Structures are given as structure tokens and as C-alpha cells.
Amino acid sequence: MNRMVHVDIQEIVKEENVTHDWRLLMVLEGQIKVAIFQTDYKLVKDNFIILNPNERFSISATVPALILAVTINATHLTTILPDTSKQRFWNLPMSSPNQTSNNLAACRRLLHRMMITSLSEDVDEATVAATGLALMGHLRAHYLWHEESKSIFDHDQLVNTVITKLETEYAEDISLRLVADEMHVSYNYLSKKFKEQTHLNFNRYLNAIRLRHVELDLKYTDKSITQIGIDNGFLQPRTMARNFQDRYGMSPQKFRHTLAANLPAIDSTRQVITLSREEALVRLAGQLAEEDLASIQPVTSQQKRLDVQTAQVLAHKTATYTVNVGDVLNLNNQECVTQLNQLTEEMPIAYIRVFGVSKVRTDPIFSTVVTSEKNLMSAFYAILAVRAQPIIRLSVEMVLHCSPEDLIARFEAIAQMFGKSVVRRWIIEFEYDCLVSDNEDSQTVISYFLQSNNWQRIGVHVTEKNFHHTEKDKKMNLGNRFVYLSCDYLWIEVNI
Numbered sequence: 001m002n003r004m005v006h007v008d009i010q011e012i013v014k015e016e017n018v019t020h021d022w023r024l025l026m027v028l029e030g031q032i033k034v035a036i037f038q039t040d041y042k043l044v045k046d047n048f049i050i051l052n053p054n055e056r057f058s059i060s061a062t063v064p065a066l067i068l069a070v071t072i073n074a075t076h077l078t079t080i081l082p083d084t085s086k087q088r089f090w091n092l093p094m095s096s097p098n099q100t101s102n103n104l105a106a107c108r109r110l111l112h113r114m115m116i117t118s119l120s121e122d123v124d125e126a127t128v129a130a131t132g133l134a135l136m137g138h139l140r141a142h143y144l145w146h147e148e149s150k151s152i153f154d155h156d157q158l159v160n161t162v163i164t165k166l167e168t169e170y171a172e173d174i175s176l177r178l179v180a181d182e183m184h185v186s187y188n189y190l191s192k193k194f195k196e197q198t199h200l201n202f203n204r205y206l207n208a209i210r211l212r213h214v215e216l217d218l219k220y221t222d223k224s225i226t227q228i229g230i231d232n233g234f235l236q237p238r239t240m241a242r243n244f245q246d247r248y249g250m251s252p253q254k255f256r257h258t259l260a261a262n263l264p265a266i267d268s269t270r271q272v273i274t275l276s277r278e279e280a281l282v283r284l285a286g287q288l289a290e291e292d293l294a295s296i297q298p299v300t301s302q303q304k305r306l307d308v309q310t311a312q313v314l315a316h317k318t319a320t321y322t323v324n325v326g327d328v329l330n331l332n333n334q335e336c337v338t339q340l341n342q343l344t345e346e347m348p349i350a351y352i353r354v355f356g357v358s359k360v361r362t363d364p365i366f367s368t369v370v371t372s373e374k375n376l377m378s379a380f381y382a383i384l385a386v387r388a389q390p391i392i393r394l395s396v397e398m399v400l401h402c403s404p405e406d407l408i409a410r411f412e413a414i415a416q417m418f419g420k421s422v423v424r425r426w427i428i429e430f431e432y433d434c435l436v437s438d439n440e441d442s443q444t445v446i447s448y449f450l451q452s453n454n455w456q457r458i459g460v461h462v463t464e465k466n467f468h469h470t471e472k473d474k475k476m477n478l479g480n481r482f483v484y485l486s487c488d489y490l491w492i493e494v495n496i
Contacts (some may be wrong), residue, residue: 066284
């Protein structure tokens with residue numbers, strides 16, 4: 001599967017396999033029984049389950065059941081979000097200690113949106129992928145799996161901070177002294193405080209976290225014992241073996257062999273039918289709401305000729321809104337994304353404005369195209385996930401922040417990531433001062449957008465200052481790519 005997110009409507013009777021990607025299965029009709037290793041789950045309509053990479057599972061249904069199957073490519077996702085490679089989710093979110101009816105409803109809405117988008121005649125793969133990323137963000141916020149169900153919030157803030165650090169950095173070379181120095185507290189005070197509240201010293205607590213992840217890797221991956229130790233902070237195989245023996249009463253090798261011996265061979269008989277778009281629409285016709293059916297139908301556009309001399313206002317359009325989020329990297333902040341999701345439920349958001357792409361951190365060792373791709377992809381996917389279009393504002397300062405070649409390379413990388421059919425709906429918004437600047441770098445960037453086949457819509461932003469300082473004014477022919485003029489908070493749109 002080359003796409004990051006793949007959506008299917010399937011009729012299923014039986015399947016048994018080991019998944020290498022994240023899979024989410026939601027029951028649309030009937031009921032199924034899902035076994036993951038030695039745990040059984042029974043799912044009815046609207047229930048969904050999460051399969052983590054390398055988990056062995058089996059699905060069975062007494063009568064053919066209809067399911068929505070969403071597959072998120074683990075390789076692609078870890079390229080965008082590297083820290084997801086070792087994360088696992090609760091298989092059945094309803095059994096998570098953090099579950100609430102609102103969280104479950106949000107997951108179902110995202111799954112439903114992915115299904116509707118995938119059923120459209122002209123499937124927008126970028127929107128499907130964006131919704132998939134939004135779904136993963138929601139799962140990471142609410143359904144990450146931990147062996148211990150006891151909340152760390154039973155401890156005070158200092159100890160909670162240390163525990164959170166250990167949970168996220170357990171694979172690094174970390175010590176109590178380093179943590180104490182970083183938190184600006186004394187080594188002895190932190191050691192005493194930590195043991196008083198967790199009843200374990202720092203090293204034993206850290207080893208317990210590492211061993212928990214070693215156990216998961218032994219269960220769910222085919223990595224070597226040595227590699228598992230290194231990946232989880234044990235640089236010496238002997239150290240990991242000794243600690244594992246103390247906790248589990250057997251060596252890592254014996255643990256893996258015992259687990260494998262207790263699992264029956266995989267039944268390769270597979271009774272799954274993936275429905276075509278037409279077949280899926282027929283099966284789901286009774287379940288889809290009118291607005292769902294309307295969004296699936298292809299939109300036909302009609303060109304109209306306007307005579308300005310006799311034009312009259314015939315009707316008011318539904319009001320839409322534009323949201324400013326500032327620096328594009330704000331969209332990688334979960335709190336920002338959550339607020340956007342709440343706003344879209346309250347009002348129709350048509351555009352989300354970000355201010356440039358030049359503040360993306362780059363590593364001089366690697367090409368700027370690659371480093372910008374990892375940061376920008378998840379940020380712009382967050383915009384598409386709420387069914388809005390990006391407005392990217394460029395100013396003289398932003399252009400001067402990096403070379404025009406660097407800036408153009410980033411926009412080329414964005415166009416390559418999302419595709420011409422997607423980014424041609426985005427708007428590049430120049431500040432007026434940038435358009436009239438005599439700076440050679442600014443003119444190089446402007447010329448790129450006027451000549452590029454990828455970017456088709458250009459906006460101009462002017463301020464009150466621009467109206468009072470006209471000595472610098474000069475004509476700039478933007479052709480039919482000019483779509484609107486914004487004056488601070490005033491929006492004047494020109495429909496081409």
C-alpha cells in the first residue's frame with residue numbers, strides 16, 4: 001500500500017493475520033468477534049477496534065458483516081511523526097480508562113468523514129490522509145496504552161514531571177543526576193521525593209518502564225533480542241537479560257519461545273470481500289444522511305457572465321470565516337488543533353491563515369526540502385482535516401529570512417506532497433509591501449508564483465499605512481491569479 005491512508009468497505013466472514021500497519025475496523029452492519037492474541041472482543045454496529053502494528057488478530061462473523069476498514073501505513077506515518085513508532089493504542093477504546101462518550105463520538109465522526117470522502121466520485125486523497133492524521137492525533141491524545149492503570153496524577157507536580165520524562169525518554173541515556181540538574185533541584189532531594197511517592201528508586205522505576213517496552217517488542221516484533229535491548233535503553237544485552245529474568249522469571253528468549261508455542265498456526269483461509277464504490281453505496285444507502293449523499297455527488301460548476309452596469313444583489317451567501325493561527329508550526333500543537341476542531345463545529349471555517357513557512361527548523365546537514373517536508377506535512381494536513389483551505393501569507397521579512405531558492409524549494413516540496421489538484425485551491429497572500437518592494441529576492445519569489453503551474457490563487461493584503469504612503473506605489477500585474485484583496489479585517493473577493 002503506497003498511500004498513507006487506505007479506506008475500504010468490506011464484507012467479512014473470516015480473517016486471520018498479523019497486521020504491519022495501524023488498522024481501525026468499525027462495524028456498519030451485523031456483528032463480529034475479534035481475537036487479538038488471547039483476548040476476545042465482541043463488536044456490534046458503530047463499535048470500532050484498533051489493531052496496532054505487528055499484532056496478531058482473527059476476525060469471525062456468523063453471518064457476513066459490513067465493516068469500515070481504515071489502514072494507516074506505519075512506514076509513512078513514522079516518517080511524519082517519528083515518535084509514533086513505539087506507541088500502541090488500546091485495542092478497544094471503550095475499555096480505556098480515559099474514554100468518554102465525547103471522545104468516542106469524535107472518533108466515530110472522523111471515521112465517518114473518511115468513509116464519506118473515500119466514496120466520493122472524485123476522491124480527494126489529501127483530505128482522506130488529513131482526516132487520518134487528525135484521527136491519529138485524537139487517538140494519541142486519549143487512547144495511548146499503558147500497562148499500569150494507576151494515574152500518575154496521584155503524585156505531586158515534581159514527581160509527575162519526572163515520570164512523564166521517563167515515559168517518553170526511557171530509551172535515552174538518562175539518569176537521576178541529569179534530571180535533577182535539568183529541573184534545578186538537588187540530587188538528594190529528588191531521589192528522596194521520588195522514592196517516597198513511587199515506592200521505587202529512580203533506576204528501578206526506569207527499568208520497569210524499559211522492561212514493559214521490551215515485553216511488547218518480544219510479543220509484537222521479530223527484532224533480535226540485542227536490537228530490542230538497544231531500542232529500549234539497555235545498551236548491554238547482559239543487563240537486559242538479568243533485569244528481564246528478575247521480573248518475568250525467564251530469559252527473553254524463553255519468553256518469546258513460550259509465547260510462540262502457545263499460539264496456533266495462522267489459518268490462511270480468508271473470507272473477505274472488498275466492495276466497489278457502487279456496491280458500497282448500494283449497501284449503505286439506507287444509512288447515509290442527506291448531507292452525506294449530497295457531498296458524495298459530483299459538483300457541477302456553471303460559468304456565468306456578469307454585467308456590472310445592471311448587476312443586482314440576488315441573495316446573500318452563507319457567511320464563512322477565516323481563522324489566523326500565526327506561525328505554521330502552531331498547527332503541530334495538539335491544543336491548537338483541538339481548538340480548530342471546536343471552531344469548525346460552531347461556525348463554517350473556509351480558510352485558515354498561516355504566516356509563512358520560513359520558520360521551519362532545518363538541519364544544515366540535510367536538504368531543506370526533506371526537513372521542511374516532515375514539519376510542514378502534518379501542519380497543513382491539520383488544515384485539510386477540518387475541511388478548510390490554507391492561506392499562506394508572505395511578507396518582505398519572511399522572504400529575507402531565507403534565500404529565495406530555499407523558500408521556493410519548500411513550496412515545491414509542499415506541492416509535491418499534496419499534489420497540484422490540491423494546492424491549486426490554496427491561496428498565497430502577499431503583503432502589499434512585498435509586492436511593491438524593489439528587493440531582488442522578493443521579486444524572484446513573486447515571479448515564481450506568477451509562473452508556477454502549481455499555485456493558481458494569489459491574494460494581496462494591504463493596511464491603512466499603505467493607503468497613506470503612496471509614493472512607493474507601482475503597478476503589479478497579477479493576471480487572472482488574483483482572487484481577493486484583504487484590508488486588515490476587510491475582505492474583498494474577486495471571483496474569476
